Amino acid sequence: MLLAILLPGISMILNGHLLKGIVCGVLHLTLIGWIPAAIWAVASRSQDLAERRHRETLAVLAAQGRR
Template identity: 40%
Template structure:
C-alpha cells in the first residue's frame, strides 16, 4: 500500500515513516511537475530503507 502511495503522493510516505522534515522537502519538490519523478524515486528508496531498518531492529531486538 505504501509503495502505491509513494508513486502517487510521495510526500505522504515520509510522514507515515516518521520523517516529517523530509516529507515537507519532498512536498516542495513534488509541487513542480519536473520534480514529481525524483520525489517518487526518493520516496520509494526511503521506503525500502525504512523496511530494511525495521527488519534489522526486529532481529537485534531493540
C-alpha cells in the same frame, strides 16, 4: 508503496519523516520534481523496512543468546 509513488510527500510524513516529507512535497509540486520525489520516497520506505528487519533480527539473536 503506491502511496510513495503517487503522493511522495505524504508517504514520507506518514513514515515519520516530517522534514523530508515537506521537502519532498515541495519537490512534488513541480512536474519535473515529481519523479525524483517519488524515487526518494520509495527508497526511503525501503530503507525503513530494512532497518525494521535488522532490529527484529538483532532482537531474535539477543533472545537466543540469553538462553
